[in-house]
Each structure stands twice: as structure tokens, then as C-alpha cells.
Amino acid sequence: MLEVSHLSKRFGSIQALDSLSLTVGDNELVGFVGANGAGKSTTMRIIMGVLAADAGTVTWRGTTLDADARRRIGYMPEERGLYPKMKVGEQLTYLARLHGVEASSARRASDEWTERLGIEERRGDDVQKLSLGNQQRVQLAAALVGSPELLILDEPFSGLDPVAVDVMSEVLRERAEAGVPTLFSSHQLDIVEHLCDRVAIVRSGRLVAEGTTESLQAGAEPRWRAVIDVAGSPDAAQEAARAVLAGVPGLDVSGAPSETGTRLTLVAGGPDEQRLLRAAENLGRLRELGPVRRPLAEVFREALAAPADLTITTEQEA
Template sequence: MLEVQSLTRRFGDRTVLDEVSFAVPADGMTGFVGANGAGKTTTMRIIMGVLKSHSGTVYFNGTQLADTDRARFGYMPEERGLYPKQQVLDQLQYLGQLHGMSRADARTEALQLLDRFGIADRTKDKLESLSLGNQQRVQVAASLMHHPTALILDEPFSGLDPLAVDSMTSLLAERAATGVPILFSSHQLDLIDALCDNLVVLAGGKIVASGTATALRARASAKHVVVTPPDAGWLREQPGVRVLDVAGPRALVEFDDEGTAQRILRTAVDRGAVTEFAPQRPSLAEIYREVIR
């Protein structure tokens, strides 16, 4: 497990991180979300030792994170760090060797990763000749080369087409299944919802929500879908009911309590047909929007 405890970082008079604490479990992927400037990249840079915090500590498997631990991590920075005029395979081999791999092992691993990402035919191309999406594929491959003990990925899905996203998510899921903690940031909330077992939400340099997807959904405002033909507009007049949306017979509502929900169900049945009356499972995207208001 990767743990961040009470990280604080200032730039001049501006506090960018304010007592930030969260955990990245080793049994799944953790999404790190927040608006631009919320402090996500700064947090990742501190984890990787690129920046120092003014206070706070990062732990890995219960002990304070050391440079020897970081050397075994996979890191994909916000600003891409590969060599534009070097051939793709050559630089992946080189980066693998920097992590202690033999040249032969690094070549084998690079070819396997490039094949997984659908660019095995571009091994001798210079990086700058590739599209931005293919450059992104190579950057992700570089972070995975040495079978890292943890993955810190800053916007890894940016610029990728749907097939590349599928390839990457499959590969990341495989690594997570082996016990590798994975922390990745993304503005693509649909991907966060589809992939993440855990969520960390940062706003203004502070954690405003964190935990498992199940726990966060349980804490979110409970909404119900009510379908009662021919028109659900009568729900607007009911005490204890907040109508969020109505479209003909279908309404999205919030009830003050379970007693109100049961009363509305009985009333709907008395008025005629009820074709649906069910709680709506909030997406992580909806949870994100709710907690940053």
C-alpha cells in the first residue's frame, strides 16, 4: 500500500497542498481527480521525489518511502519526458536498462508492450514522427517496462483513441491484480467510474472525499427513479420530496427519509400504474461533482 500523510506544500505565499492524506491500496486502481490547479500533479511529484513537501510523509508498505523504493516505481509525468529524435525501441531498451534490466530483457519487454498497444510496427521510428496518441502509448510503455512495484500516472489516457484506452486499461488491470498500487489522475470521469475501485478528490489543495467506490456511493445523496404513467409531475407537490428532473412519466427525485419514500410509493400505486420505483446508483462522476460544490 502507498500512503500519503499530511502533505503540505507552498509556493511563495500560496498553499498548494494543505494537510493532504489518502491511501492507495494494492488491490485495485485509485482515481485522483480535481480541477486544474487542485494540486494533483504537485502531489504526484512529491511522491516521486521530484518536489519536496514542506511537511508530511509518504509511506510504502508501512515504512517511509525511500529513494530505493521510488527507483522501482513506474512514473508517467504530466510533461512527457521521452527523447523525440530517438527511435522508439532504442529508448525503451535504454530506459529499461536504467532500471537494471539486461539489454535482452529490456528489448523483449519493450516489444511485448508495443505489441499490446498496437504499435509494434513503429519500433524503428523516431518518437517525433508518431502521432500524439502513439507518443502517449510509448510513454505509458516506458513507465511499465521494469514491472514496477507501484504506478504513478499523470493523465495517462490523454489523447488516446478508444482502442488504445482499452489496451491500457486491460494492462493496468493486470498489474493491479498482481498487487501493484496504481494512482492515476484523469479528467475523463467516465473512465474513472469504469476503472476505479477507489477515488480521491482534491479541491483547492485539500482532500474533500476519499475511499472505496462503494463507500463513497453510500455517502452520496440517495436518488430514486420513479416512473408513474401518464405524468409524474404530481411529485412536485409532495412534502419531503425534491424533484430533480421530470420528463413525462419519469422523474428523478430525492426523499427526505425512507418513510417518505414508502408514502410516495403507496400514493403512486393508488393513482395508477407504477412501472419503476428504484434507487439510482450514483456514478463516481456524480459523486465528484457533488463534493466539489
């Protein structure tokens, strides 16, 4: 497990990090999100030893990170850290060697990752001749060629087309399933929502929301949605539903004509979905039942608008 504990960092009058703590467990993909200047890159640079923290600690598997441990981390900075006039294949082999990989294995890793990321035909090109998207693929390959135990990626999806996003997402999920956890930052919340096991939202250097993607989307007060086919007109069906569910908090009822009468949609609060399930059994034929999941973008906006001293956390799933 990567554990960041109470990191603080000040640049002059700016408090970049304010006692920030987060963890990345084994096999996890953790999305690290926040507005520009929130402290994401500063946190990653401290993890990698590029910056020194004013206070706090960073440990990997219970041991304080040192230079040797950081050689086993695959790091992708937001600013591309590649040699622009060096050829792609040679550069990746060189970077793998810096991570302690034997020469023949380094060349093999360079070939494997350029092929996996769809840039095998560009191995003989200087990096500066590549498109921004292909440079981003090379940067990810650079983070992977050393067979890292942990990945720290700052905006890995920036500038990628949809096909490249799919390829990179697949690679990160495969690495996590193989036991290589990942902490990555991104402003593309749809990717974070789709890909991550957990999400940490930071504002002004403080963690303001943290939890599994599902639990953050569900919110502190769960809401449930049921879709039911019922006989009769929409007005009559809605009136019957309100009578059956009288007193249920946050009840919202809507209906539209269907081939068999009315398709009724019910949304309500409560600790579980059982009351909606009983209502469905009384009203008609249940077609859908499940929790209401808010878009992660809505959770993000809510977290940034919350009072400065409020941190939203949810229980981690086992």
C-alpha cells in the same frame, strides 16, 4: 498500500499542498482529480522524490520511500520524459534496464508492451517522429517495462483517441487485478467514473472529497429511483403515487403514456429503497429500482464549490 500523510509544499507565496493525505490500497485504481494548479502533479513528484515536501510523509507498504523503493514504481510524468531522438524499442529496453531488469527480459518486456499498446510497428522509429497519441503510448510502456509494483500516472489519457483510451483502460484494470495499484490524475472525468475504484478530489492543495465512485455519486443523502408501469392516465397515476408516498423527502414524480397506460418514474430520498419498493407493489408493475447516481462531473463541481473547510468523505467498500 501507498499512504500519503499530511503533505505540505509551498512555492514562494503559493501553498501548493496543504496537509494533503490519501491512500492507494492493493488492487485499487484511484483517480486523483482537481482543477489546474490544484496540487496533483506536485503530489506525484513528491511521491517520486522529484520534489521534497516541506512537511508530511509518503510510505509504501509501511516503509518510507527511498531510491531503491522508487525503482519499483512505474511513473508517467505529465511532461513526456522520453528521449526524442532515441528509437522506441531501444529506449524502452534501456529504461527497463535502469529499473534493474536483466537484458534479455528487458528486450522481451519492450516487445511485449509495444505490441500490447499497439505500437509494435513503431519500435524502430525515433520518438520525436511519433504522433502525440503514440508518444503517450510509449510513455505508458516506459512506466510498465520495469514490472512495477505501483503505478503513478500523471494525465495518462491526454491526447489519446477513443480506441487508445480503451486499450489503456484495459491495461490499467488488468494491472490492478494483478496486484499493481495505480494512482492517476485526469481531467477526463468520464474515464475516471468508468475506471476507478475510488476518487480523490483536490482543491488548492487540500483534499475536499474522497470515496468510492459509487458512494460519491450517491451523495451524503441517498436518493432512489423507481420506474413502474401502471394503469390509467399520467395525471391519475402521478396523483396516486403522491398519495402513497406522502411525506417521503425529496419526492419527484413524473409520468408518460405507455402501451399499457402510464410509465411512472419516482425519485425519493430515504435511508433505503424499501418505501419505493412497497409503493411499486401497490401501484403497478416494477420495471427498475436502484440508487440515483450523479455524474462524477456534478460531484466534482459540488466539491470545488463547497466551503474551504469542508471535506466530503464516504466509507470505503470492503
